[in-house]
């Protein structure tokens with residue numbers, strides 16, 4: 259977790275956002291929206307701490323989360339997916355999905371255990387697995403040579419080889435950051451099958467659950483046959499309600515597993531901040547904002563994909579999230595990290611190299627070496643300007 263000189267390594271997102279700030283380039287690196295979530299949800303947060311408010315939002319809330327939010331998470335899972343949860347024992351509120359993931363990996367995996375993730379993977383996964391002292395194995399998402407431009411798909415043979423009796427956790431992420439792949443039901447059934455066969459737990463990061471496009475359907479792992487009893491599901495308010503700075507998340511699943519996670523959470527943050535929790539409970543009752551966001555993101559996805567394509571990149575069209583992967587090799591750029599460092603000067607745009615989401619030197623890192631992730635969760639005029647600038651690369 260340390261940089262070569264022994265200092266704390268900045269995450270790639272912080273590094274690339276700093277590069278954008280320093281150079282004045284358009285920041286299509288770190289994934290955060292440039293329009294805030296619903297005003298009525300923000301108003302509910304203001305009300306919670308208003309000087310004349312009666313609520314007790316200024317002192318420690320209950321450890322597992324405020325009851326209205328526990329109820330709202332359970333109601334959300336039931337309404338969208340038919341997943342029935344006991345709010346008192348099967349829901350835990352966390353400080354963003356990040357804490358839910360960390361507490362779960364620390365609670366359930368340790369030295370001698372394998373944790374299997376997809377690759378590329380969200381950078382926090384590798385760090386949590388290292389903190390737990392477990393071994394990190396990966397299953398690649400691969401390009402289909404027969405379908406150029408299609409989203410990456412899961413390598414099922416590699417999945418069956420990676421998951422063994424040593425596997426404690428299979429950590430999946432759908433819709434998937436950074437590729438925008440939405441795992442299909444057969445792919446998720448293969449994950450479920452491997453987990454059942456080797457008695458592993460599935461930890462599923464579904465923070466982009468509502469941000470799917472076209473005919474893609476988000477399938478929660480916990481809805482697959484026999485999986486509710488061995489699946490811990492993580493999500494948060496950040497992406498679907500455009501409130502990434504609020505850092506309110508949750509993890510749901512069987513009571514015994516959740517007890518272990520809650521025990522660890524107690525010593526990470528004790529409890530999560532009180533003021534935003536009632537407002538997030540209100541947000542979770544609303545399906546309109548996420549639905550409209552997904553529709554507008556699909557249009558912005560089209561705009562950026564077409565622009566990258568016209569600029570000469572080979573684009574894998576995403577079916578979810580707010581990220582697109584573009585390969586710079588047709589333009590003569592063989593190293594995505596180098597391209598990202600030069601992109602502000604070359605085109606006034608910032609992206610994130612795909613190598614940041616890979617184990618250094620792995621086959622996936624090699625396959626994605628010349629690729630860059632760009633976000634399209636920016637206003638349309640911003641994307642139009644980015645596309646205009648990227649055309650200069652040709």
Ligand code: PMP
Pocket residue numbers: 353354355356357380431435463465493494495496502505506507
């Ligand atoms: N998982 C994935 C896949 C993400 O992209 C993010 C983005 N921030 C997170 C987890 C963390 O979510 P949060 O901000 O709620 O901690």
Ligand code: GLN
Pocket residue numbers: 269271272287288289290435
């Ligand atoms: N999830 C966002 C991304 O992938 C932001 C993550 C972060 O800044 N840690 O860009």
